[in-house]
Amino acid sequence: xxxxxxxxxxxxxxxxxxxxxxxxxxxxxxxxxxxxxxxxxxxxxxxxxxxxxxxxxxxxxxxxxxxxxxxxxxxxxxxxxxxxxxxxxxxxxxxxxxxxxxxxxxxxxxxxxxxxxx
Amino acid sequence: xxxxxxxxxxxxxxxxxxxxxxxxxxxxxxxxxxxxxxxxxxxxxxxxxxxxxxxxxxxxxxxxxxxxxxxxxxxxxxxxxxxxxxxxxxxxxxxxxxxxxxxxxxxxxxxxxxxxxxxxxxxxxxxxxxxxxxxxxxxxxxxxxxxxxxxxxxxxxxxxxxxxxxxxxxxxxxxxxxxxxxxxxxxxxxxxxxxxxxxxxxxxxxxxxxxxxxxxxxxxxxxxxxxxxxxxxxxxxxxxxxxxxxxxxxxxxxxxxxxxxxxxxxxxxxxxxxxxxxxxxxxxxxxxxxxxxxxxxxxxxxxxxxxxxxxxxxxxxxxxxxxxxxxxxxxxxxxxxxxxxxxxxxxxxxxxxxxxxxxxxxxxxxxxxxxxxxxxxxxxxxxxxxxxxxxxxxxxxxxxxxxxxxxxxxxxxxxxxxxxxxxxxxxxxxxxxxxxxxxxxxxxxxxxxxxxxxxxxxxxxxxxxxxxxxxxxxxxxxxxxxxxxxxxxxxxxxxxxxxxxxxxxxxxxxxxxxxxxxxxxxxxxxxxxxxxxxxxxxxxxxxxxxxxxxxxxxxxxxxxxxxxxxxxxxxxxxxxxxxxxxxxxxxxxxxxxxxxxxxxxxxx
Numbered sequence: 255x256x257x258x259x260x261x262x263x264x265x266x267x268x269x270x271x272x273x274x275x276x277x278x279x280x281x282x283x284x285x286x287x288x289x290x291x292x293x294x295x296x297x298x299x300x301x302x303x304x305x306x307x308x309x310x311x312x313x314x315x316x317x318x319x320x321x322x323x324x325x326x327x328x329x330x331x332x333x334x335x336x337x338x339x340x341x342x343x344x345x346x347x348x349x350x351x352x353x354x355x356x357x358x359x360x361x362x363x364x365x366x367x368x369x370x371x372x
Numbered sequence: 373x374x375x376x377x378x379x380x381x382x383x384x385x386x387x388x389x390x391x392x393x394x395x396x397x398x399x400x401x402x403x404x405x406x407x408x409x410x411x412x413x414x415x416x417x418x419x420x421x422x423x424x425x426x427x428x429x430x431x432x433x434x435x436x437x438x439x440x441x442x443x444x445x446x447x448x449x450x451x452x453x454x455x456x457x458x459x460x461x462x463x464x465x466x467x468x469x470x471x472x473x474x475x476x477x478x479x480x481x482x483x484x485x486x487x488x489x490x491x492x493x494x495x496x497x498x499x500x501x502x503x504x505x506x507x508x509x510x511x512x513x514x515x516x517x518x519x520x521x522x523x524x525x526x527x528x529x530x531x532x533x534x535x536x537x538x539x540x541x542x543x544x545x546x547x548x549x550x551x552x553x554x555x556x557x558x559x560x561x562x563x564x565x566x567x568x569x570x571x572x573x574x575x576x577x578x579x580x581x582x583x584x585x586x587x588x589x590x591x592x593x594x595x596x597x598x599x600x601x602x603x604x605x606x607x608x609x610x611x612x613x614x615x616x617x618x619x620x621x622x623x624x625x626x627x628x629x630x631x632x633x634x635x636x637x638x639x640x641x642x643x644x645x646x647x648x649x650x651x652x653x654x655x656x657x658x659x660x661x662x663x664x665x666x667x668x669x670x671x672x673x674x675x676x677x678x679x680x681x682x683x684x685x686x687x688x689x690x691x692x693x694x695x696x697x698x699x700x701x702x703x704x705x706x707x708x709x710x711x712x713x714x715x716x717x718x719x720x721x722x723x724x725x726x727x728x729x730x731x732x733x734x735x736x737x738x739x740x741x742x743x744x745x746x747x748x749x750x751x752x753x754x755x756x757x758x759x760x761x762x763x764x765x766x767x768x769x770x771x772x773x774x775x776x777x778x779x780x781x782x783x784x785x786x787x788x789x790x791x792x793x794x795x796x797x798x799x800x801x802x803x804x805x806x807x808x809x810x811x812x813x814x815x816x817x818x819x820x821x822x823x824x825x826x827x828x829x830x831x832x833x834x835x836x837x838x839x840x841x842x843x844x845x846x847x848x849x850x851x852x853x854x855x856x857x858x859x860x861x862x863x864x865x866x867x868x869x870x871x872x873x874x875x876x877x878x879x880x881x882x883x884x885x886x887x888x889x890x891x892x893x894x895x896x897x898x899x900x901x902x903x904x905x906x907x908x909x910x911x912x913x914x915x916x917x918x919x920x921x922x923x924x925x926x927x928x929x930x931x932x933x934x935x936x937x938x939x940x941x942x943x944x945x946x947x948x949x950x951x952x953x954x955x956x957x958x959x960x961x962x963x964x965x966x967x968x969x970x971x972x973x974x975x976x
Contacts, residue, residue, distance in 0.1 A: 272420035279427060280411050280792065283404055288408055290430045291540050296485050297427035 263307050271313065274330045275300060282326035296324060309339055392942060433478045439550050443472055446555040446747055448747055450564065450740065468748045476550065483543050487532040501755035502528050509884055535767065541759030548748040557741050563736035570729040577722035584715035588708040595701035604694060613692035618797050622684040629677040632670050639667040721947055771802065772818065773914040774878050789858055792849055793842055800845050801879045821845065822883045825876060830890065833897040838872050869899065870948040874906025881958040891950040905935045908956050921958050
């Protein structure tokens with residue numbers, strides 16, 4: 255099974271996350287969850303980290319820190335965590351199928367359980 | 373057009389987004405709407421980095437052009453250029469506007485673009501301001517003096533770069549300094565106009581006086597010709613002196629002339645009657661010749677008298693003429709003297725008016741200078757004030773924890789007196805009243821009350837101090853008698869004295885009004901040591917992680933053990949014991965400098 259740190263953070267993905275970050279800021283402003291005073295600090299925080307992220311684990315860690323300070327980013331964190339989970343589930347499903355096809359039913363069931371328990 | 377994904381993310385329809393964008397671009401849009409509009413543009417351009425740039429510049433609410441215009445209005449020209457006649461700024465004004473521009477430009481750049489985007493000299497300007505503020509706090513000075521320059525700068529840079537609260541406070545101070553009522557130099561310009569008018573009037577009055585003076589001098593000199601031993605005076609004197617004699621001789625001459633004239637006519641008639649027969653008569657001829665000779669003599673006398681009369685009359689006419697001239701000269705002189713006096717009075721009035729106008733102008737200029745200097749001080753003090761407020765806010769954050777603790781204790785209290793006392797501990801050292809320095813009515817530390825209470829505690833001792841607290845900040849909480857009864861009640865004091873003093877020491881520490889010297893004095897008394905212990909225990913309850921490193925450092929388990937261990941020695945691991953206790957009471961301002969307990973434990 256692939257680890258999250260093996261999942262590269264591509265330029266396309268980075269841009270998508272960044273667009274979502276800006277959109278979250280817009281929403282935060284509209285809903286008065288943010289004031290304009292706080293925007294430079296958010297921009298500085300994002301810019302200080304975003305280009306150092308190389309994999310999904312680092313992205314999740316960054317988004318967790320960001321969300322802890324500014325809850326408006328929680329949705330993006332959940333979206334990204336959801337993506338990781340979805341990829342993991344697909345990979346596990348494929349592994350379960352492979353194990354079942356090879357007659358290793360018990361192992362296939364154990365692996366399937368790890369996903370449902372997580 | 374925004375993509376579907378973008379729409380679903382923001383939860384807005386395309387129309388709503390477009391409407392929002394238009395709203396953000398509309399002339400009357402608020403700063404927030406404008407920022408949202410710019411962020412939408414960044415998304416539409418698929419350029420989140422542009423979005424970050426917008427974010428970094430947002431929130432300052434600063435209109436650079438407006439501020440520049442405001443500066444030029446506040447330091448509007450108020451001196452007349454001698455060459456062009458136009459109004460110009462004074463040299464001092466030019467210096468002031470330059471200083472304000474420097475302060476405002478650097479601060480607005482910082483607020484709009486962030487610390488990292490500033491030039492090195494501008495960064496140094498802000499660093500120096502912040503460091504100066506930090507150095508005003510004794511612990512700040514001690515901490516920063518103990519740090520290598522690079523670390524010192526790194527801490528300041530970090531505060532200016534990442535601390536939103538620092539930026540927020542500096543922005544508030546910036547707005548306060550730049551959005552107050554504009555300076556008005558109307559009074560100076562009015563005074564200048566009056567002064568210039570007075571100068572013009574003075575010139576006219578001076579000219580009029582000089583003309584009147586010249587005319588009077590001329591008239592005076594003309595009249596003066598008739599005084600003293602001057603020509604006309606002498607001539608007039610002589611004529612006046614001989615006037616009577618002249619008159620008499622003229623009358624006599626005229627009388628004699630009349631007699632002679634009658635005789636002359638008689639002789640003429642006689643001569644005519646003789647002449648008819650005198651041709652044949654020698655005697656008659658001789659008589660005729662005698663009469664003719666007498667006639668000629670008489671005629672000569674008459675001629676002589678006529679000449680004398682003419683001379684006398686001419687002299688009298690000259691006398692009359694001179695007298696008339698003298699009178700006219702004197703009248704003219706007197707009239708012109710009045711004119712001269714009037715002109716002199718007007719000239720003196722104009723001189724006085726000019727001096728008055730000059731004094732009024734000087735006063736108006738001085739008043740304007742005071743206002744302009746205050747404007748400079750406000751602009752140059754933006755960062756100082758903003759950072760100072762940031763520190764004050766930090767102090768109040770520490771107060772909030774103590775207050776929360778006291779509130780909980782107060783709510784549990786069943787005894788009315790103790791409840792009242794705990795209620796007093798809640799708000800005694802805070803103020804939320806609006807004032808000139810607290811326009812928003814924010815809760816701030818009442819440093820004056822803290823200072824007064826500390827003086828009372830250190831000089832009056834625990835009983836006086838507790839009694840004062842029981843009577844309340846405004847003196848109306850308890851009567852003097854009741855407060856005295858409670859102070860004399862050992863049971864009440866056993867429970868409340870340490871709490872009251874402990875609370876106060878925590879507040880005094882937060883307010884930076886407690887020194888190692890004060891701690892040394894308190895350490896010498898049982899009540900002082902008990903108060904210190906209580907205060908540290910309160911800190912331990914609120915934030916054990918802050919106290920534990922000290923206990924570990926001292927290798928003790930409780931605060932009481934720590935205080936007992938420290939009370940018997942002057943130094944602990946190279947640090948003054950009183951100073952160590954001070955840091956054990958609280959980090960004070962150090963907390964705001966990104967410090968940890970390591971800073972407090974650092975040998976100072």
